[in-house]
Amino acid sequence: MTKRKKLEILVDTPLLKRIRDLSKQAGVYGYTLYPTFGGEGEAGRWIDDQVTGGAGSKILYVTISEAEIADRFLETLTPLLEEYGLMITVSNVDVLLAKND
Amino acid sequence: MTKRKKLEILVDTPLLKRIRDLSKQAGVYGYTLYPTFGGEGEAGRWIDDQVTGGAGSKILYVTISEAEIADRFLETLTPLLEEYGLMITVSNVDVLLAKND
Amino acid sequence: MTKRKKLEILVDTPLLKRIRDLSKQAGVYGYTLYPTFGGEGEAGRWIDDQVTGGAGSKILYVTISEAEIADRFLETLTPLLEEYGLMITVSNVDVLLAKND
Amino acid sequence: MDVLFSPVILFFVLGALAAFARSDLSIPEPLSKALSLYLMCAIGLKGGILVADNGFTWEMVLAAAAGLLLSLLIPIMAFAVLRSFGKLDRINAAAVAAHYGSVSVVTFITGNQILTSMDMAPAGYMIAVLALMETPAIIVGLYLARQGNNSDVQQKGDLFRETVLNGSVVLLTGSFIIGLIIGKEGFEPVAPVFQTGFTGLLCLFLLDMGLLAARRLRNAQTLTFRLVSLGIAFPIFNGLLGSIIGASLGFDAGTTTALALLAASASYIAVPAAIRLALPKADAGLYLAMSLAITFPFNIVVGIPLFTSISIFMVQLWL
Amino acid sequence: MDVLFSPVILFFVLGALAAFARSDLSIPEPLSKALSLYLMCAIGLKGGILVADNGFTWEMVLAAAAGLLLSLLIPIMAFAVLRSFGKLDRINAAAVAAHYGSVSVVTFITGNQILTSMDMAPAGYMIAVLALMETPAIIVGLYLARQGNNSDVQQKGDLFRETVLNGSVVLLTGSFIIGLIIGKEGFEPVAPVFQTGFTGLLCLFLLDMGLLAARRLRNAQTLTFRLVSLGIAFPIFNGLLGSIIGASLGFDAGTTTALALLAASASYIAVPAAIRLALPKADAGLYLAMSLAITFPFNIVVGIPLFTSISIFMVQLWL
Amino acid sequence: MDVLFSPVILFFVLGALAAFARSDLSIPEPLSKALSLYLMCAIGLKGGILVADNGFTWEMVLAAAAGLLLSLLIPIMAFAVLRSFGKLDRINAAAVAAHYGSVSVVTFITGNQILTSMDMAPAGYMIAVLALMETPAIIVGLYLARQGNNSDVQQKGDLFRETVLNGSVVLLTGSFIIGLIIGKEGFEPVAPVFQTGFTGLLCLFLLDMGLLAARRLRNAQTLTFRLVSLGIAFPIFNGLLGSIIGASLGFDAGTTTALALLAASASYIAVPAAIRLALPKADAGLYLAMSLAITFPFNIVVGIPLFTSISIFMVQLWL
């Protein structure tokens, strides 16, 4: 069991590609995407809606990586936080096999 | 990075509105909902089924909040645990930007 | 609030049944399954695709259990890690009501 | 043509067999839901157009009264039997009873389809009766469950939304009204989807219902032998009752069969959602297993031909 | 037959009413997306076949030029009004303006359907104009938002993919080209799906659009009274403009109405996705609410009959 | 009418081009799965009805034997070539070989559709042969992979479920049997969905298959030039073999082409699911890329017309 950081980013579907590109720059290669159903925040309530070209739809981007890489990635994300309306959480996990980091 | 509590509640779709109402009373405003696929527990095995009016379907309600608010919310949930068949977990996360709490 | 271990296993849909069978052997009965959307790893990028008989589709198996049972389950999983291309993480959670463990 | 060899029934059987054999065959859930919405739209439109065509009649009022009466009486009788013979506690007995007092849209639709293919199409207003019978039994069930205990006000608002504003009720009623407005002529451009395609899509939906019903039966944990028997006895008794009432009111054989099917069938769409909310302590595995895994297949395979024969007989008896 | 009593419009109203009444009626999202893709395929094919049948004409070039002109002019005018009267900041004004310069495929399709049922079918090439008008307004909007600030190169690649290669643009254009290639004869085997089923499936899609629009309106937080007024004033003004241009170019009443609808409608598929990417600071809740919850329903219920009458009048004026 | 300009093929090409251009066009996965299930139901029903109509014949037994022989021979030959020329290890060679021994339902369906439009409809029993050929190659593949090593018993149960009880096999066989039971007359009420709508829905499905195939090709990491060549050489060789066997057994040109297509096509539904379970060490990216991203498009675009011509020629040769 190896200690790792788990980064979870809730992102609007059209912005996902940008997050992916930034993650590569930070040296993060592996990730998994999860669908969402809806939610509520300062910007009001939403229900995942696939008709309005993804602008009404969010995806959860999850990546497990070493603390150092996670920090580097977080740094590149900070300027985008406000602009992209991202919701980012970091937590500790043990992985049975460290992949791609 | 700010320390927060992450509350995850697995709830039957028809009961979701009740959870949301209770969360507002406890001062929790932001949350995100995730779809489920199936599972198994004391009440047997289920596969998410959208035909039977949501009674055969569960949703994961996730909210990030300050420890204090989380506790208040948990207290209001305790009486419902048994009756609603909820599955509630709490964990520690760091958030990059604390929203709505 | 009781301390528990949360095991998350990302598994190819056709292999899910095997994981479930192993979990029962280890004494883990309750679990919840979540759908995925896509991801990337050493084996390349994938988008969940339900046409190719599940071979192009992954599911997240999540189970909450006592540390001891979690360890037993992890042991039975270790030999399969490489072969099944599993991605397994373990983290600490508090549960409000310990179910099925 | 034997009713049992209709493609609609055969696809239901195929689904059930696949699930019993533990095949991994599965219909994507959004498709099932889509088909279920489609069927409600189609049957609602059809009903509205038929009523627009024939005009309002006294028979309609009679049928509505009969339907309402059945949906009030059935849960009360079922509750008593579930408490005594079924050995259920008050809450669970009330929850199950509410399901039998309400109706199964798909049972009605399948029966309607088969009756139409036998030139015994029920009157169009029966679709309004169908919509009417969806909710009252929920109220009766809740009354039986609580008896005296008052529920809080907020919950009543939620419950109202889950019953009268339940998606299936709104869609059925809404389509019925649209049918009333557009009439036969306005229906023509949408007929290829809502009429020509109906039977074929019903086949696909029943394939899924076969899978769902058989899987529920396999995973049902709290189903006792007594409850399984009741899951078969209820539709027989209620169907017979519906058939007698229909015939005694002077309805034709098709319409009488439709009333019998409404009485005999148990809800698995509107009622479970409402009961899960209003009676969370009731065992959802139990009421869904009884209505979806026992009574629904019984009605599809045995009930439809049975109540057709009985209704033909009853109607002749009254003439 | 009154346009407002077409089943297509009635299903839209049913969806909106259900959402306002807070019914739990919902169409599974994959189905909505599927229906949206289907409608684009079907309309694309139809356009291609019509053009293949009639051959290329100068009128087509005129219509394309008129469409392009409108999609460049409208966002500039809208931007000015949104800044002054609407009190929006530069970014949000530009984002909203881009939506109004582009078009709503479903508004066009619904109008087309209703015009066809009135024997006023627009020319087939208008479907090419529809595809043509989807993207230019995005470029104009971005220019208005940035004015001088250059964006980085990588972003341009992404943006290109989100505009010209946006799924809806690709599908519409691709189906149009397939229609051109296969022509009337090659279309026959697929006509039952892409033509006969069209109106019925459009009903189901508009039921969902009614739900989506009403829910957006209920959840819109940043919508001011001024912006709501603009959401109605824009389509009236732009539709009038489109109608005048169409009539002055000598188009028939149906084609003129189609041009008016293209001008009057606001995008809620291609543009929001591109703007969310290119102008992340703009308020997505705002531009979606204006285009989807105000302008779209206005066009469906009021705009289509209004622009039809105006276009008939304009065309007679010019003759 | 040129086969390449059939709308079915053109939609496949559109999907592939969109994916290569990195458009964000995507078909919701539940819709793809739904279409795939629909196509299996429809083709199964069609086969059953044709066989019910023509009665059982000795030709059917011959065709079944030929199909079985091919599904046993092909993986053995493919395995040898994949090991030597393809430079794959035992496990991967066996996994890929199993795919080529099995069949692609959609290749068969598309060929069938195009042959029917050329008045060369294959015999109905070929649909039973299609169902028959889905699984045996999996057993052969596993034998080749293990050679001596015995697998545990529990796994055998799981594997049985993933092969013989695989959803696609169950649905195809089940619909075939329903077709046998209901016959031409019973099919009439469901024909609008399962027959009239077939070609149109096949277009939509192939649009998605084009997207899926091209995306797989773009993301394939372990595909070597040698393996790509084999992905084209296998269908040519196997198709030729099927065509020779069909003609030598005296089948008509349409039926011979169908047998050639069964031989030439590689599975990407039933086999990958079973192989992922039984040979988890094999590279899923590799076998899916070969069957779905190389052989499938080759067969759709080149194979169908090629084997049609070859089969016509062969059949004349044998006469």
Ligand SMILES: Nc1ncnc2c1ncn2[C@@H]1O[C@H](COP(=O)(O)O)[C@@H](O)[C@H]1O
């Ligand atoms: N406290 C929270 N816990 C969980 N999810 C949240 C929280 N706050 C915001 N979100 C999610 O992030 C989205 C955007 O947040 P906001 O920018 O505040 O509207 C919301 O719609 C929610 O889905």
Ligand SMILES: Nc1ncnc2c1ncn2[C@@H]1O[C@H](COP(=O)(O)O)[C@@H](O)[C@H]1O
């Ligand atoms: N130990 C567990 N780990 C993860 N999910 C669980 C666990 N126990 C129960 N669940 C989930 O909670 C649902 C209800 O649990 P139960 O009330 O025990 O049937 C189950 O169907 C599972 O989806």
Ligand SMILES: Nc1ncnc2c1ncn2[C@@H]1O[C@H](COP(=O)(O)O)[C@@H](O)[C@H]1O
């Ligand atoms: N570091 C990571 N973080 C999150 N998910 C990952 C990570 N690495 C791999 N995965 C997931 O596991 C799958 C299989 O990984 P791999 O075997 O490396 O291709 C990937 O496609 C991802 O969905």
Ligand code: NA
């Ligand atoms: Na009933």
Ligand code: NA
């Ligand atoms: Na416009």
Ligand code: NA
């Ligand atoms: Na083959």
